[in-house]
Amino acid sequence: MAIRMSGMVSGLDTEAIIQSLMEVQTTRKTKVENNKTKLEWKQEKWQDLHNKIYKMYTGSLSNLRLESAFNTKKASSNNDSKVKVTADSKAVNGSNTLKINELATSQYVTSAQKEDLKASTTLESIGFRLPSTDEDGNPVEGDVITIKNGTGDDAKTVELKVTKDTKVSDFVNSLKEAGLTASFDEKQGRFFISSTNSGKENAFTITTNHSEDSSLQHLGLAEIDENAVDIEGGEGMAIITAKDSEIIFNGAKLTHSTNSVTVNGISLELQGKTTGDEVINIQVSNDITSTYDMVKDYIKEYNELLKEMNALYYAESARDYDILTSEEEEAMSDEDVEKWNDKIKGALLRRDSTLGRLLNAMKTTLHTSVEVDGKKYSLASFGISTSSDYTERGLLHLWGDEDDEYGSTQDDKLKAALEENPDVVGKALSQIFKNMYDSLTEKTKAIDGLKSAMKFYNDKQLTKELEGYTQDISDWEKKLSNMEERYYDQFTSMEVALSKLQNQSNSLSSFMPQ
Incomplete structure (x- = not known):
């Protein structure tokens, strides 16, 4: 420099x-x-x-x-404790009849109580021995627990090969892998297993390749296949089978895997079964409100x-309002600065x-x-x-x-x-x-x-204009920097020239008589 x-x-x-x-x-x-x-x-x-x-x-x-959007409907029933009803624009005004024969349920299985059973307990430690032959006397590799969740094409199957090291927790993990809700309560000594969703299509089976002295029996369970029925077990195994909801709507029998049913634009949330000759009346009308x-x-x-x-x-013109300088802002209160800027902003459009x-x-x-x-x-x-x-x-x-x-x-x-x-x-x-x-x-x-x-x-136009201003500012910064440097160069040249002139004057004056 x-x-x-x-x-x-x-x-x-x-x-x-x-x-x-x-x-x-x-x-x-x-x-x-x-x-x-x-x-x-x-x-x-x-x-x-x-x-x-x-x-x-x-x-x-x-x-x-x-x-x-203007065809809004409303629905009401004479028994809200057993069914909640709403209607969409497709629903037809008028009266409807409803009987609820069955509610949809998930499948639930609770094992028999097994004392001193822990999540870390191995099946071998509770007396299970791997059989060497099947029922026909043919040699087998071991016991296999097959868990099948669902009944349709989307059913998921998981197989658990039981060894001497298989633990209670391994069985629970296999149930979860199949998509079931499963847990083992050590205090109760019971497995609690259920399907995630209701309806027969979401039923599950738990079977083994040995009907006698199978690993399931040692866990407080029995073979649970597609023919399972409801069992109230007390201290033994209990089963609640998966069920579809069944209703009689305007005389027609309808089934569904859940308790949420839509019929002809009317949505039904089933909450309880009707009894005997009980009939629920549902009224649909225009929802003017x-x-x-x-x-x-x-x-x-x-x-x-x-x-x-x-x-x-x-907006009123803000032509007389310019952007405040830093000095002007310092001389004003924050509130006044905000009001000033808001005046400008309010008139920009x-x-x-x-x-x-x-x-x-x-x-x-x-x-x-x-x-x-x-x-x-x-x-x-x-x-x-x-x-x-x-x-x-x-x-x-x-x-x-x-x-x-x-x-x-x-x-x-x-x-x-x-x-x-x-x-x-x-x-x-x-x-x-x-x-x-x-x-x-x-x-x-x-x-x-x-x-x-x-x-x-x-x-796009605003963005382009902003980019133009950004470039203009950059150009001005370069221009001002060059201009300032030129001014300094000019004054420096002047100082040098004056210095030389002064030196020459001093030299001449030295020859003058004193």
């Missing part, structure tokens, strides 16, 4: 002079940095707003465009989003053309009319409209809604329409909301060089 002669001869404060010269140029770099900061804030604003619009677009609005609340909730979500979009688009098009798409499509069975309908047909207050800028009100200050004084047209003709309401409103959904879908299409697919704003 060159040695700088800072005013040693001239007596000038060259550091201060150069700093003053650089300030003008540095201000231009600062302006670029401020523009980048504002653009970063704008990007954050768009990302946040996009996420909110996208949530509504893919959530509630996507659902409301479907006619089935659910449909009404769905529309009401959407209007609330739409209004909250529209308020934010309007506030950003119609003011009169933004992309935001304007989104607002127009949302407002315009919701105020169009559709035709159902030869008759025109709009949101206003069902008591959904804007108020006369222009400052609301398109907020929706639901007539008859007690939570709506404007709409609460009006007749509840939506509820009346749902009670009178729910099919027309569903067809009309779903078409209107579909129009809005389709309009927003158009706004999510990719534009080469400007925006990505499924984005409501020009994300």
Whole structure:
């Protein structure tokens, strides 16, 4: 690094002079940095707003465009202790009868009690001896416990070859490997084994290749095959076989592997069996309250989003607000700094053309009319409209809604329409909301060089502009560094020239008479 002669001869404060010269140029770099900061804030604003619009677009609005969303049903029974009922849009209004003959159960096996049996106990230590021949006198390699979980093609089979070192824990691990729930309780001296799922298709078997003096007998168990029956064992082995649920629904016998059964759009959660001639009545009807609340909730979500979009688009200008310098921030309180920056951020999307098009798409499509069975309908047909207050800028009100200050004084047209003709309401409103959904879908299409697919704003353009600012700042840093170095070189050259001139003057003066 060159040695700088800072005013040693001239007596000038060259550091201060150069700093003053650089300030003008540095201000231009600062302006670029401020523009980048504002653009970063704008990007954050768009990302946040996009996420909110996208949530509504893919959530509630996507659902409301479907006619089935308005065909909500409710179901009730006269015996909730034995069956819980719900209904989907496919359920048919009317009465149904139900008898519950059997509940689905898993298979349970509890071994006979074996005292002093531990998880580490070997079968040989409790008296089991490997046989040398089978029942027909043929030589065998040893005892094999076969565990089969399930009855269909997906059944899993695990074989445990019993040796003199086979332990109780090995048997439990094999049961678990087959997909069963299994444990050994040392205090009780019993195995507790069950299928993971209910129903006959999930039944299991535990067998050996020796029916007499098998390893199972020494474990307090017997051969459990597909012909097993329920056994109440007391201190002996107990079995509860797997069962399917069996119901009589509107006279038809239906079986299922679980107690959750769906019939013709009606979901049944079976909880108890009916007895004798007992019949449960199930009633299905339109769920007007659910449909009404769905529309009401959407209007609330739409209004909250529209308020934010309007506030950003119609924001007051922040032209007189510049990014604060570090010195200015130090002279202000944290609260004042935050308010200052929020003022700038709040105006970044003011009169933004992309935001304007989104607002127009949302407002315009919701105020169009559709035709159902030869008759025109709009949101206003069902008591959904804007108020006369222009400052609301398109907020929706639901007539008859007690939570709506404007709409609460009006007749509840939506509820009346749902009670009178729910099919027309569903067809009309779903078409209107579909129009809005389709309009927003158009706004999510990719534009080469400007925006990505499924984005409501020009994300690519913002990224490209930010990259441009980053490059400009880098260029300015190099330019300022070179400029500062040039100034120092020039002042150094001046100091050298003055030094030479001074030396020459001193030399000449030495020849002058004193």
